[in-house]
Amino acid sequence: MKDLTQTDADALIATLGRRAREATRVLAEATAERKHAALVGAAEAILAAGDEILDANSEDMRHAEEKGLTPAMLDRLKLDVSRIRAMADGLRAVAEQPDPVGKVLAEWDRPNGLHIQRVATPLGVIGVIYESRPNVTADAAALALKSGNAVILRGGSESLHSSAAIHKALVRGLVSAGLPADSVQMVPTRDREAVAAMLRAQGLIDVIIPRGGKGLVGLVQKEARVPVFAHLEGICHVYADGDADLAKARRVVLNAKTRRTGICGAAECLLIDRGFYDRHGAVLVQDLLDAGVEVRADGALAAIAGTVAAEPSDFGQEFLDKIIAVKLVDGIDAAMDHIRRYGSGHTESILTENDATAQRFFSGLDSAILMRNASTQFADGGEFGMGAEIGIATGKMHARGPVGAEQLTSFKYLVTGDGTIRD
Amino acid sequence: MKDLTQTDADALIATLGRRAREATRVLAEATAERKHAALVGAAEAILAAGDEILDANSEDMRHAEEKGLTPAMLDRLKLDVSRIRAMADGLRAVAEQPDPVGKVLAEWDRPNGLHIQRVATPLGVIGVIYESRPNVTADAAALALKSGNAVILRGGSESLHSSAAIHKALVRGLVSAGLPADSVQMVPTRDREAVAAMLRAQGLIDVIIPRGGKGLVGLVQKEARVPVFAHLEGICHVYADGDADLAKARRVVLNAKTRRTGICGAAECLLIDRGFYDRHGAVLVQDLLDAGVEVRADGALAAIAGTVAAEPSDFGQEFLDKIIAVKLVDGIDAAMDHIRRYGSGHTESILTENDATAQRFFSGLDSAILMRNASTQFADGGEFGMGAEIGIATGKMHARGPVGAEQLTSFKYLVTGDGTIRD
Numbered sequence: 143m144k145d146l147t148q149t150d151a152d153a154l155i156a157t158l159g160r161r162a163r164e165a166t167r168v169l170a171e172a173t174a175e176r177k178h179a180a181l182v183g184a185a186e187a188i189l190a191a192g193d194e195i196l197d198a199n200s201e202d203m204r205h206a207e208e209k210g211l212t213p214a215m216l217d218r219l220k221l222d223v224s225r226i227r228a229m230a231d232g233l234r235a236v237a238e239q240p241d242p243v244g245k246v247l248a249e250w251d252r253p254n255g256l257h258i259q260r261v262a263t264p265l266g267v268i269g270v271i272y273e274s275r276p277n278v279t280a281d282a283a284a285l286a287l288k289s290g291n292a293v294i295l296r297g298g299s300e301s302l303h304s305s306a307a308i309h310k311a312l313v314r315g316l317v318s319a320g321l322p323a324d325s326v327q328m329v330p331t332r333d334r335e336a337v338a339a340m341l342r343a344q345g346l347i348d349v350i351i352p353r354g355g356k357g358l359v360g361l362v363q364k365e366a367r368v369p370v371f372a373h374l375e376g377i378c379h380v381y382a383d384g385d386a387d388l389a390k391a392r393r394v395v396l397n398a399k400t401r402r403t404g405i406c407g408a409a410e411c412l413l414i415d416r417g418f419y420d421r422h423g424a425v426l427v428q429d430l431l432d433a434g435v436e437v438r439a440d441g442a443l444a445a446i447a448g449t450v451a452a453e454p455s456d457f458g459q460e461f462l463d464k465i466i467a468v469k470l471v472d473g474i475d476a477a478m479d480h481i482r483r484y485g486s487g488h489t490e491s492i493l494t495e496n497d498a499t500a501q502r503f504f505s506g507l508d509s510a511i512l513m514r515n516a517s518t519q520f521a522d523g524g525e526f527g528m529g530a531e532i533g534i535a536t537g538k539m540h541a542r543g544p545v546g547a548e549q550l551t552s553f554k555y556l557v558t559g560d561g562t563i564r565d
Numbered sequence: 566m567k568d569l570t571q572t573d574a575d576a577l578i579a580t581l582g583r584r585a586r587e588a589t590r591v592l593a594e595a596t597a598e599r600k601h602a603a604l605v606g607a608a609e610a611i612l613a614a615g616d617e618i619l620d621a622n623s624e625d626m627r628h629a630e631e632k633g634l635t636p637a638m639l640d641r642l643k644l645d646v647s648r649i650r651a652m653a654d655g656l657r658a659v660a661e662q663p664d665p666v667g668k669v670l671a672e673w674d675r676p677n678g679l680h681i682q683r684v685a686t687p688l689g690v691i692g693v694i695y696e697s698r699p700n701v702t703a704d705a706a707a708l709a710l711k712s713g714n715a716v717i718l719r720g721g722s723e724s725l726h727s728s729a730a731i732h733k734a735l736v737r738g739l740v741s742a743g744l745p746a747d748s749v750q751m752v753p754t755r756d757r758e759a760v761a762a763m764l765r766a767q768g769l770i771d772v773i774i775p776r777g778g779k780g781l782v783g784l785v786q787k788e789a790r791v792p793v794f795a796h797l798e799g800i801c802h803v804y805a806d807g808d809a810d811l812a813k814a815r816r817v818v819l820n821a822k823t824r825r826t827g828i829c830g831a832a833e834c835l836l837i838d839r840g841f842y843d844r845h846g847a848v849l850v851q852d853l854l855d856a857g858v859e860v861r862a863d864g865a866l867a868a869i870a871g872t873v874a875a876e877p878s879d880f881g882q883e884f885l886d887k888i889i890a891v892k893l894v895d896g897i898d899a900a901m902d903h904i905r906r907y908g909s910g911h912t913e914s915i916l917t918e919n920d921a922t923a924q925r926f927f928s929g930l931d932s933a934i935l936m937r938n939a940s941t942q943f944a945d946g947g948e949f950g951m952g953a954e955i956g957i958a959t960g961k962m963h964a965r966g967p968v969g970a971e972q973l974t975s976f977k978y979l980v981t982g983d984g985t986i987r988d
Contacts, residue, residue: 171928252950256939263931265961369962390984397986504979505594516679516982527675538688538975539792540963552961556927559939561813563820
């Protein structure tokens with residue numbers, strides 16, 4: 143859809159941006175209690191508006207079916223009573239988290255008597271661009287609000303009615319607690335030009351969080367003039383080292399690939415040390431085959447019955463499916479070289495009982511998350527104990543790894559003297 | 566100067582960028598001891614190359630005089646024995662700072678037995694674009710190296726020879742300690758197209774730090790596709806509240822304006838509460854006049870003998886000179902409104918004995934640095950105890966306030982399990 147001119151889209155986003163900026167004045171000084179009340183109020187409003195939200199979702203589903211969306215996409219879009227309840231629970235969980243704003247991150251005294259504090263502040267106005275899942279509307283709003291930010295949401299066109307109904311309920315909750323309705327705004331059009339306008343809204347939007355597939359990420363990287371919490375693909379690797387424990391390795395490899403294949407923390411590539419393979423044979427590959435995974439095997443591994451020969455393009459690919467690329471490597475250095483070349487900086491796990499080897503993996507690689515003897519499926523804000531997340535940032539600026547409320551803050555310095563002057 | 570085509574400039578920066586990326590592999594794993602040795606070696610090399618550096622500087626000075634640079638610009642460019650010694654001392658001071666890389670920023674355990682650490686890492690490749698001061702070459706290199714980053718320096722065309730000689734000495738120090746020469750590279754051309762190429766070098770340069778005047782900052786904001794640590798003007802305000810202590814207020818106002826007028830932490834605007842003025846009269850303004858400051862006074866204050874009437878454009882202006890804009894305001898709210906409208910988010914100071922008013926100032930404003938009863942001239946990494954700084958960031962992403970070695974790091978998560986899988 144594209145009817146808006148660039149000028150119209152810029153004007154629309156400028157209006158939303160100015161309202162958001164106004165709201166930040168109130169939000170930045172809102173007490174923890176008031177934000178808590180707003181989030182709890184929003185949870186109640188979501189439950190109270192359940193029928194309304196389900197009706198809106200039915201309309202979205204009808205359009206989506208007409209458009210011939212895939213079953214996986216339809217499933218992401220679909221809401222039911224339990225998913226609505228989960229949204230309300232998510233809002234309540236964020237409400238119960240500690241308030242990150244105003245937290246003293248560091249403080250110290252100077253010899254001249256100055257006392258310096260570094261204190262967490264909101265970032266300002268956050269833009270979230272996402273695709274079909276309507277629950278992101280509630281999750282993103284909750285985390286932004288908790289951290290004292292105003293948010294401008296641009297949901298997928300498929301979920302427009304669902305998101306609008308959820309948004310309406312959220313605003314009811316905010317307003318009931320005395321926070322500005324403009325704390326959470328939705329871009330009221332499916333027009334793609336509005337996305338481009340958000341990406342170039344310097345000074346109006348402080349940071350953009352894109353949640354979506356390759357197309358969105360590519361557009362963001364090409365067009366964004368506003369800072370972005372990059373959220374690239376999750377091309378996660380598991381490396382079974384020569385010193386791996388067999389039982390742990392079997393457990394972790396299977397879980398990392400098969401627990402859920404559609405999440406960004408799912409393993410997409412298994413690297414097996416040649417020493418491990420010489421000792422234990424095809425067992426890791428066989429486990430995957432037995433679990434119904436399509437194993438795209440490189441070199442000698444392709445001789446294992448049931449595998450298919452890997453193409454070069456299978457490495458560095460995010461399958462998000464019951465598919466895995468596997469390869470033999472000669473030790474930790476070859477494994478790290480492969481990961482540096484093909485990884486996306488998301489999450490990698492080493493399976494080893496050797497502390498020195500694990501240490502080399504931890505210091506030699508620079509992914510957002512590095513694991514030892516643990517499933518890559520733990521790459522998740524909830525599993526990290528952060529309560530909720532708005533995504534996994536694979537960039538290195540500001541936020542990295544799971545982005546929760548704390549990562550949506552900046553800081554300022556508060557300096558107290560007593561008529562103190564500089565020599 | 567502009568002879569390079571866009572394509573040539575991009576190719577040049579791509580070459581530097583690839584070499585820098587290679588160097589980061591070694592730097593990221595370099596021990597604190599090795600980086601310390603490299604910085605001390607660089608300090609020694611700078612001293613040993615003193616004559617060479619002074620000769621190069623004479624050549625730059627000759628060109629600069631021919632071009633008719635202002636005395637202030639010539640002074641910034643000029644090197645002498647004591648300035649060279651100061652550069653070496655700066656390198657040694659950074660060498661003695663704690664190494665920020667590998668620092669465990671947080672760690673915790675999860676109920677499932679996972680142990681999670683958040684550990685500081687280098688950012689990667691830093692681009693520094695600066696103007697005439699040749700010492701920035703050494704300062705920027707030192708801070709980048711300390712934090713395990715490779716750096717690509719693009720100094721002002723006026724200081725090309727001086728910076729090249731300093732760079733040569735720095736590299737000698739690095740190499741003597743076994744670090745790659747490409748850890749610190751200089752763009753080998755005065756061509757402005759190279760600056761533009763740096764600004765669009767996504768994937769090659771991880772962050773750009775621009776140090777310079779309005780022209781550079783404007784170019785950066787317009788053209789940058791690489792993340793930037795924004796470094797805007799320092800339009801610093803001092804607000805003398807009705808509850809200010811007179812003696813402290815006099816001391817701080819005078820120091821904030823006059824100690825050094827050319828630094829970004831110098832006060833550019835004094836706001837006086839009407840209650841303070843009714844009680845104490847023109848004393849703060851008179852002190853400034855007595856110190857030879859040109860006082861551009863708004864409204865009633867313009868009646869004070871010796872002041873000149875302020876133009877609207879005097880508010881929100883960075884004079885960097887013995888000039889100040891002054892204005893009467895009705896209390897803290899009016900002061901904050903003025904600062905929000907005219908400030909640049911750098912540093913503001915309130916003079917008050919009233920804790921509640923100070924608290925409102927601290928929570929209601931969102932500048933990088935807020936002070937109470939202290940001179941804005943303390944807005945400086947050294948004064949904050951950070952050792953050295955590469956500038957004062959006025960943006961809110963990643964770094965804010967004085968940017969030292971610690972602010973040039975990112976982090977990663979290290980997760981240790983024991984064959985741990987997710988349910």
